[in-house]
Amino acid sequence: MPIRTASAPAKKISAAEAASLVQSGFWLDYGGCLAQPDVFDLALAARVEELSNVGIRSSLAAKPRAVLECDPEGEHFQWHSWHFSAYERAKSDAGICYHMPPNLGEIDDYYRRFIEPIDIVVLKVRPADANGYFSFGAMNGWMRALVERAKTLIVETSTAVPFVYGVGILMRRNKSAFAWPGRQKHPATDPLNALLSFAYTLVGNELAGLVEGLGLDSYIGSLHQVDYGRRSLALDLVEPFRAPLADRFVLTLINRRQFSEADFEPNDKDGLYLRPESCKRFLGEYEYWMLHAPIGKDMNGFRPVLRATVEGYAAALRNNTAFQPWLYRQPEPDTLDAARMQPPPNDVKVPLATAEPVAEPSAAQQIAPEYGKPEELA
Numbered sequence: 001m002p003i004r005t006a007s008a009p010a011k012k013i014s015a016a017e018a019a020s021l022v023q024s025g026f027w028l029d030y031g032g033c034l035a036q037p038d039v040f041d042l043a044l045a046a047r048v049e050e051l052s053n054v055g056i057r058s059s060l061a062a063k064p065r066a067v068l069e070c071d072p073e074g075e076h077f078q079w080h081s082w083h084f085s086a087y088e089r090a091k092s093d094a095g096i097c098y099h100m101p102p103n104l105g106e107i108d109d110y111y112r113r114f115i116e117p118i119d120i121v122v123l124k125v126r127p128a129d130a131n132g133y134f135s136f137g138a139m140n141g142w143m144r145a146l147v148e149r150a151k152t153l154i155v156e157t158s159t160a161v162p163f164v165y166g167v168g169i170l171m172r173r174n175k176s177a178f179a180w181p182g183r184q185k186h187p188a189t190d191p192l193n194a195l196l197s198f199a200y201t202l203v204g205n206e207l208a209g210l211v212e213g214l215g216l217d218s219y220i221g222s223l224h225q226v227d228y229g230r231r232s233l234a235l236d237l238v239e240p241f242r243a244p245l246a247d248r249f250v251l252t253l254i255n256r257r258q259f260s261e262a263d264f265e266p267n268d269k270d271g272l273y274l275r276p277e278s279c280k281r282f283l284g285e286y287e288y289w290m291l292h293a294p295i296g297k298d299m300n301g302f303r304p305v306l307r308a309t310v311e312g313y314a315a316a317l318r319n320n321t322a323f324q325p326w327l328y329r330q331p332e333p334d335t336l337d338a339a340r341m342q343p344p345p346n347d348v349k350v351p352l353a354t355a356e357p358v359a360e361p362s363a364a365q366q367i368a369p370e371y372g373k374p375e376e377l378a
Contacts, residue, residue: 018122018154019043024052026119029146032059032082035139037122037156045070052076057100057118059083068096082107104225108145121150126161137161138239138325162327170247176254177261187271191264192254194272195282199246200238202286206303208234210310216317237309244328245302249289258285 018040022028030036036058045066052075056067059082067077074096081088082102091097102110111118123143126135134155136143147153171180171192178192188194208218208231221232223239253259263278274282291301299305309326316323 015039015043015156016046018156019047021120021152021154022047022051022054023119024054027055027057027116029118029121029150030056030058031121031123031139031143031146032141033062033139034137034161035123035125035143036061036065037124037154038158040122040154040156041066048076054078055080057082060085061088063087072096108142111142111145111149115149117149117151118146120152120154121146122154122156123147124156124158124161126163127157127159129163135161135163137164140164163329164243170243170251173251174254176257178254187267187269189271191259191261191272192250194264194274195250195253195259196246198274198282199250199286200242202283203241203246203306204231204234204238206306207237207310210307211237211314214310214314216314237313240309240325240327241302241306244294245289248294249286252289253282253285 022044030041048067048070054076055078057080061081062085064087065079068079068091071077072094079088079091079097080100081097082100083104084092084097084099088097088099092099123136123146126137128134134157174180174192178190180192181190183196184190184193185197188197211218211231211233216233218231218234220226221234221236224230224232224235226232258281259274259278263275264272265275267273273279290303293299293301305326313323315321
């Protein structure tokens with residue numbers, strides 16, 4: 001898939017300058033959940049009396065949003081959510097937040113096919129690495145579609161966003177004879193995707209057993225919607241382990257040439273399965289992988305980490321406290337290089353702005369003092 005590049009280089013601007021780009025009647029998109037911007041949100045709220053009829057799309061607001069708190073009657077900002085959090089539901093009851101019922105897996109297609117190009121997309125991301133790549137962190141979802149459809153893209157960088165490799169980045173280290181066609185499932189039509197699906201299934205089954213052992217229902221999740229026969233909570237908890245556990249495991253096997261095309265056979269759904277003997281070898285390698293720590297990691301294999309994660313989630317539910325997912329790699333010092341984005345198919349020009357640190361309290365802090373000091377950004 002091609003990467004967008006801009007006709008003009010990205011430039012670093014303050015949150016106030018970024019918010020000044022918004023005009024009455026604009027449509028904005030805040031991404032969703034962990035991708036929602038904080039400093040930009042405060043700076044935009046400071047302009048509440050200057051603006052009207054500004055639409056904002058997002059999803060699963062994990063904490064109060066300044067643009068809603070500063071406009072309790074919804075006279076200036078209209079918030080539209082793909083999926084309500086408890087906070088958004090309360091704002092819906094107050095008449096200032098609106099639900100857009102989606103099919104989660106089709107949201108990216110909505111943006112690409114049915115929604116007009118977005119005036120401004122603002123996403124909170126991890127600072128760029130040495131190669132100039134930002135990371136969406138745990139909130140990937142439909143973010144790429146937003147980037148493709150943005151007239152103007154603003155990224156708010158923060159080291160609070162975890163670096164998430166994602167299978168696409170990891171597969172750049174694929175040195176095997178297997179080609180990587182991108183993620184394909186239900187069915188997996190190539191050896192790499194067949195191995196990934198198998199690994200995800202094994203990790204998900206382990207997590208489901210731990211969840212049910214602690215008295216929780218593995219079929220009722222927080223992020224994955226309830227569906228017949230699907231262990232949605234187990235799928236939620238798999239997410240932090242996909243890249244560091246399953247993806248790295250599969251990549252290690254194929255780079256060691258431990259599996260070849262001859263290890264696979266077609267199934268009755270036009271996909272591929274491992275042959276029985278090859279499946280036994282895969283399970284043996286998986287067991288070894290689960291019982292041993294990665295090089296340089298002080299841990300007794302992955303299974304204690306899976307158990308600790310499920311126990312932490314259960315405790316958070318029962319005690320109404322915050323849940324901290326497991327991080328394979330701790331945050332590193334900020335680095336920031338210019339990011340380049342390509343024009344979308346309709347040739348919309350996309351200037352990219354990056355918010356700078358906010359040194360002084362902004363007017364938005366005075367409007368919504370309960371938000372405290374804005375997070376400083378790189």
